[in-house]
Amino acid sequence: MINMSIELIGLDNIPLVEPNDDVCQIIKDAIEKQGCLLKHGDIILIAETLISKAEGNVIKLGDIIPSEESIIIAKQSKKDSKLVEAIINESREVVAVGPDFIITETKQGFVCANSGIDESNVDEGLATPMPEDADRSAKQIREFLENEFDEEVAVLITDTQGRAFRNGAVGVAIGCSGINPLWKRAGEKDLYGRELQTSEVATGDELAAAASLVMGQADEGLPVVIIRGFDNFDKLRDTKTGINPLLRPKEFDVFRN
Structure with missing residues (x-):
């Protein structure tokens, strides 16, 4: 049976980080202090500013x-x-x-x-x-958290960006580890039994946008959000693919050509 809901958990024990702070340990401590120990399929979304500051990229x-x-x-x-x-x-x-x-x-x-x-x-x-290599940062944090909590999880590094032809900024994924950020659904059937031909879902961005509702854009102070209950985690589980599947090749970018 398909789960019809997901849970968004903002970690409210994340301090203001300084260069060389251990983000892995900070997130682990915040999870334990809040009492929401990681479960299989959890997705941890982290604001890129936290990563850049901790890595001294200022x-x-x-x-x-x-x-x-x-x-x-x-x-x-x-x-x-x-x-x-x-x-x-x-x-x-x-x-x-x-x-x-x-x-x-x-x-x-x-x-x-x-x-x-x-x-x-x-x-x-x-x-x-932006972090110099957000995929690398996501991988390091994921592997640490999986080892500490003995559960398979994913990590996404997020940013807020605008979109062509639309006002306002939304959360997007700029780093990824543990889940494929692009869900290719070609070959599946729609409600009328027709085969999908080219459907691709930017799952990484959809998850980032959901987390952004909790992270906020001002003084909310919630740079880390856990998404729990995403049913397609196992289907999209991928420890080798980073964020590149979401990047449109320049030759197909009609807004620049």
């Missing part, structure tokens, strides 16, 4: 000297030129510039605003770029 904006290109783009986008320089440094390509936005392809391959650099939830004058 930008000191005051130390940056803007280039001529950054100064020009800063005028177009109405952003601080030092922030623009940081955005460019974290990108492979500047895709588009407009009033109050710079769309880039990040070094990790994500197309998003401002190279995913976040100035919220860090001290004044600092900013956090």
Whole structure:
């Protein structure tokens, strides 16, 4: 029988992290303190800012000297030129510039605003770029938690990003371990018995968006959320695949071509 509900559990014992803090141990301690020991199929979703801060991946904006290109783009986008320089440094390509936005392809391959650099939830004058390798971070945390709790789980690193043609930001997955983030459903049948031809579900992003409702965007202080009761965990269980299945190849990106 299909489970018709999932549970979202925000961990409320996560402290403000500093560089070199042990995120694995911090999450384990928070889980035990809250009394929600991990179960088979649990999915742990972690905000990317927590990962970047703990890994020391923090930008000191005051130390940056803007280039001529950054100064020009800063005028177009109405952003601080030092922030623009940081955005460019974290990108492979500047895709588009407009009033109050710079769309880039990040070094990790994500197309998003401002190279995913976040100035919220860090001290004044600092900013956090995306984790250098969110798949690696997710894998390390998953393997630690599976060993500690003796259960198969998955870990997703999440960010909030906008979408083409729609207002507002939603949670998306930028790192993944333990579950395939893309569910290919071609060959299955619809309600009328017709075979699905090309249906793909961005499960990683759907899980991230659900967790984002609990994480929030301001001072909620809940950077780690457990999703419990996702029925298709075993079907999508995958310890080798990272986030790449969700990234559309550039040649198929009609918004850039």
